[in-house]
Amino acid sequence: MTTRAAGGDRITLKHGAGGPAMRALIEQLFVKGVEDPPGSVGLSAMDDGAALPLGDGRFLVLTTDSHVVSPLFFPGGDIGRLAVCGTVNDLAMMGATEVLGLTCAVVVEEGFARADLARVHASMREACREAGATVVTGDTKVMGKGQLDGLILNTAGVALTRKVVRDNGLRAGDRILVTGTIGDHGFSVLVARNGLELDGELRSDVAPLNGLIRAALAAGDITAMKDPTRGGLSSALHEMAEKSGVGVLLEEKAVPLRQEVRAAAELLGIDPLQVANEGKAVLGVRPEAAGRVLAALRAHPLGRNAAIVGTCVLENPGRVVLDTGFGKRLLAEPEGDPQPRIC
Amino acid sequence: MSAPQIQFRDPQRAKALAAALQRAVDRAGRRMALMHVCGSHEQAIARYGLRSAFPRELDVIMGPGCPVCVTDLPEVDEAVALALQGVRVATYGDMLRVPGTSRSLADARAEGGKVEVVYGVSEAVRLARATTEEIVFFASGFETTAVATAAEILRGPPKNFSVLSAHKYIPPAMEIVATVPETRIEGFLAAGHAASITGWGIFEGFVARHRLPVVVAGFEPLDILAALVRLAELAADRTPAVENLYPRCVTREGNLPAQEQLWKVFQVEGGHWRGIADVPDGNLRLRPEFAHLDARRRFRIDLERLRDCAPDALSEHCICGKIMSGIASPASCRLFGKECVPDTPVGACMVSAEGTCRIWHQYGGAPQWRTAP
Numbered sequence: 001m002t003t004r005a006a007g008g009d010r011i012t013l014k015h016g017a018g019g020p021a022m023r024a025l026i027e028q029l030f031v032k033g034v035e036d037p038p039g040s041v042g043l044s045a046m047d048d049g050a051a052l053p054l055g056d057g058r059f060l061v062l063t064t065d066s067h068v069v070s071p072l073f074f075p076g077g078d079i080g081r082l083a084v085c086g087t088v089n090d091l092a093m094m095g096a097t098e099v100l101g102l103t104c105a106v107v108v109e110e111g112f113a114r115a116d117l118a119r120v121h122a123s124m125r126e127a128c129r130e131a132g133a134t135v136v137t138g139d140t141k142v143m144g145k146g147q148l149d150g151l152i153l154n155t156a157g158v159a160l161t162r163k164v165v166r167d168n169g170l171r172a173g174d175r176i177l178v179t180g181t182i183g184d185h186g187f188s189v190l191v192a193r194n195g196l197e198l199d200g201e202l203r204s205d206v207a208p209l210n211g212l213i214r215a216a217l218a219a220g221d222i223t224a225m226k227d228p229t230r231g232g233l234s235s236a237l238h239e240m241a242e243k244s245g246v247g248v249l250l251e252e253k254a255v256p257l258r259q260e261v262r263a264a265a266e267l268l269g270i271d272p273l274q275v276a277n278e279g280k281a282v283l284g285v286r287p288e289a290a291g292r293v294l295a296a297l298r299a300h301p302l303g304r305n306a307a308i309v310g311t312c313v314l315e316n317p318g319r320v321v322l323d324t325g326f327g328k329r330l331l332a333e334p335e336g337d338p339q340p341r342i343c
Numbered sequence: 344m345s346a347p348q349i350q351f352r353d354p355q356r357a358k359a360l361a362a363a364l365q366r367a368v369d370r371a372g373r374r375m376a377l378m379h380v381c382g383s384h385e386q387a388i389a390r391y392g393l394r395s396a397f398p399r400e401l402d403v404i405m406g407p408g409c410p411v412c413v414t415d416l417p418e419v420d421e422a423v424a425l426a427l428q429g430v431r432v433a434t435y436g437d438m439l440r441v442p443g444t445s446r447s448l449a450d451a452r453a454e455g456g457k458v459e460v461v462y463g464v465s466e467a468v469r470l471a472r473a474t475t476e477e478i479v480f481f482a483s484g485f486e487t488t489a490v491a492t493a494a495e496i497l498r499g500p501p502k503n504f505s506v507l508s509a510h511k512y513i514p515p516a517m518e519i520v521a522t523v524p525e526t527r528i529e530g531f532l533a534a535g536h537a538a539s540i541t542g543w544g545i546f547e548g549f550v551a552r553h554r555l556p557v558v559v560a561g562f563e564p565l566d567i568l569a570a571l572v573r574l575a576e577l578a579a580d581r582t583p584a585v586e587n588l589y590p591r592c593v594t595r596e597g598n599l600p601a602q603e604q605l606w607k608v609f610q611v612e613g614g615h616w617r618g619i620a621d622v623p624d625g626n627l628r629l630r631p632e633f634a635h636l637d638a639r640r641r642f643r644i645d646l647e648r649l650r651d652c653a654p655d656a657l658s659e660h661c662i663c664g665k666i667m668s669g670i671a672s673p674a675s676c677r678l679f680g681k682e683c684v685p686d687t688p689v690g691a692c693m694v695s696a697e698g699t700c701r702i703w704h705q706y707g708g709a710p711q712w713r714t715a716p
Contacts, residue, residue: 327396330708
């Protein structure tokens, strides 16, 4: 399936949706023939970022991310906040919670409103303040009308850590934790994009997680971490399970969902486990430390709804088995951006 | 977060029902096969992983429950030909990629044919009102959806609107499947929404003819489990009877005004269902009084130019027909999840959101999952 997913002469939207097709494309095109620097976590790891050894026991962690979102402004955030949080969170997922600096490259479409750009910038500043980070260098380009859709932001970040946390360290027996409600970002953007009017407060969860992760790392042994962005919790768990060589048993009833998300999911026929989060992390924790890490997460304002949602097992490596409360089935990995079913 | 459980999704009650199902199957003392004929039932069974909680001796099989999947090649060909002749064809999104003899409607669109996706018949009528062009609504669906088409026709659509009906009538298809020897079906779960139109009384003749029980079921996991328990009990005792376990929506008579509209506009005709067989009385076609709204009579549909193309080589391995008549499951298809995926479907069962293969794929490819790999 992997070869077929990456096959074809053309790049499709599926190749950017965070699922198997994207991973296959990266593996087959970008990673092939690249040698990672000795002692590092490099491109071949296909983790949230890279970690380069400094020789004094510390690692320099770096990551980069391009951000496109439609609409640019959505309930709970905008592309600016997304760009800062995305990069800060990728660093945090590698265990690097003290951000040394961020870069920001802006590509703007001719005719874009200056006031909107100022609004995006103000929102970046606010997110940086929350993360304790600063944009230290940047770049600005303008492209002709119609050559892009409004605005693209690229951010990169660097941070130091003594202990790199990978996404491939799950072991049988580890408990799986999520740091809060799942699906908030994906559904708020879907609803805003399709102009659907739903009652209740659907807001993106976009937030910098470095403070929360710092607290979790101090509380206990975290074996693996990932932020469930594109492809949602399902993609994150599949990738972690596959790289770690374990199976994951996920308890659906334990996954925290806002009532608004539950309702939107039923209405649109979209699985909350398959849509993006921008302010949540998935953690693998040794069973004896699970209670302590959970308590540390819940003590932080961004982790109040944290929950233990699953367990790693030896059976079915690379697979995620979902216990619905009624029975068990395999969880599917999303293969493209979820489309609402209107009828 | 601690929102009250929706009443029909109580796992504790589900466990009790699963135990009752086991008792019923144990009482039969034999392997038992029960069939449902509805994509929405399969959706719920797969979504909630119900098969993993069914007794091992019980097979719950999806029959011809996907109206899009059973739409036959010539019906798709008619729509494709119309689109290529320059007529605007409006249809449900699911119908777009259903393969015809040589092309699907999506292929026709890529070749410059006019194809519009609509969410229902009323949207197609709105489309017609907004233009002077001819609009043909390529109508698919069982009696539930056919009622909506009938209502629009009786309301008096604009002159440039007509219907190419691929509507199907499910009771005759149950007759066919009940007589397929390979399936060994001991009872049928009837679809609650279709029965809310037709009434459960419609199954009495079927039960008498085939000596098989029928139980009408709703669509929440507990609805399905409760109906299966009752069906397994009736099958275990070899009691041919109709029972209604969806009384909050279904009555014996059904929705009489809806039936009146349905039969005022449509009549049954025999015809081939893809993958199944010729189904006597299985197609719903417009009555002669509505000939002026019937695309088949309004246009000369030229099918010849569609027949010159060899079918796709992969489709020779497609077992959709066996899957739809309940003889095989997606697990026994060599294309399933490999060459045949929702993005590039080979067979109709992977095209439609109501198709068995599409549903299985959406829920992890193995809804019969048990703890062993």
